[in-house]
Amino acid sequence: MVEDTLAEITEAGAQRVLVFPTSAYGGYSACRQYDEDIERARASVGDSAPELVKLRQFFDHPLFIAAFADAVRAAHAKLGNQPGTRTVFCAHSVPESADKASGPPSEGGRRYSRQIAEAARLVAAEVGIETYDVVWQSRSGPPQVPWLEPDIVDHIDALHAEGVTSVVVCPVGFVSDHLEVIWDLDNEAAERAAEHGMGFARAATPDTDPRFAELVVELIREHIEGAPARKLSPFPAAGCTINGAPCAVGCCEPAKRPARP
Template sequence: MSYDALLWLSFGGPEGPEDVRPFLENVTRGRGVPPERLDEVEQHYQHFGGVSPINALNRAAIAAVEDLIDLPVYFGNRNWHPMVEDTLAEMKAAGVRRALVFPTSAYGGYSACRQYDEDILRARAAVPDAPDLVKLRQFFDHPLFIESFADAVRSAAAEFAEYRLVFTAHSVPMSADQAAGPPAEGGHRYSRQVAEASRLVARSVGVDDYDVVWQSRSGPPQVPWLEPDIVDHVDALHAKGVANVVVCPIGFVSDHLEVVWDLDTEARDRALEHGMGFARAGTPNDDPRFARLVAELVAEHVGGAPTRKLSAFPASGCTVNGAPCAPLCCEPAKRPAR
């Protein structure tokens, strides 16, 4: 089957101080996040001049991918410009009839996978006679993804004779994680995929004992989220006498604001308060292997290339025009009745 383009679909981020508040309002719309929480997060962005690294990193990765595939690559976001609806209209005007979609998340789960399906549905509804969109699969266990993180861990750990390896990913409500499919199809579940990717990276670097923790929760305190939090875990490691910690942001493909604030600022500062050594592994986005990974995912569809993966979990996440890949896959959590 032929394709005319690749749509690079991402989360989006502000690119100036005046963008921050409207961006955060887009992110949290309909979620009941109190204004004081937005005030707090806004200050995190303003600490970096109101600019998230994510858009620039995406543009650099897109340029690298364009050198490897024979398709034009278009850039669209969920929460900030370029908005995916505008990008899809641009694609239609250029004559694109059928396009692949690369979502910048490696995992399953509602926020990491199904919400990108909703982005596709929303964008196509906004553009009459929109191109058909085929979303590429999840890639948390792709060899190039694992190799990139493994080398990043080795580089970060080089300064320490001994260290504790800690993997971290964005926390989600426990109810959302448990809604991600029946137990027989546990590969769809976000937390299990994060644990599997962590296991694969740890095995590659020769580490048998490590931790998987979480970060960046934003919901009300009465709602249980995946724990422990990375900063709390740094405290716990200090209490156990751990001298050095290497943190691998396994849940992120690039240096989102959550990486440069929650890890490079908050977690690092807490470790330094305890007199601990701290190093953070890099993310794959600026690694040439990341562009090759995307090209391989494209080749699976365009050229029938074999699926490369290191786990026995299902190769899920592939959708056509936003239709879910499997029953119950990556469903949102059911809100309690009021």
């Protein structure tokens, strides 16, 4: 637990700790919730807790994009670089209301889905892909609550109906091959493609790619050495927070449930 780890760090005498969030993006679940975890952990330790600095979002870092670009190339190679193979970028779906609330109000919302779209664009451009899709996966909750769509499995059905015969899926919203990637993509999406007789290959996540470790080091150096932030998009650098305070007023507020009558 975060609280237990922070207690150990405090006892060891740490005064300032850099926190690397394993999400590259903005949004409540992708960013703000980490701040809440930090705030809760510091409260559990008390006044002796060290300063906790959460590192910034890195969806557009050159090393992040390069790792995914090479993974997409490798996935296409598995399918024999067949002409007409569709590249599909995939990320974790969130409720529409959460996406609308992501980012500071001054941005107009939808920071999460806009960052996902930008990361997909950057990877596609690096590989030289002009036609691609951005879809979603792993939705949960009651079916009457609107979430970001289309779902990856439904999209494979739609691609088959279009006459697409093979697909490369890139989980650009994830940094490692965890359960949701392996189950939703390597099982459910792959099985649906097989039912349609479509070729299917899933691009690897950064995971154990040495460039991902190098990315973390670069983010750390931005703080301890004042190194410039390397980024490929016009999006502002965001997500760096201190002691769980949000990076901007009203940024990525959690969705409020409607009041009961």
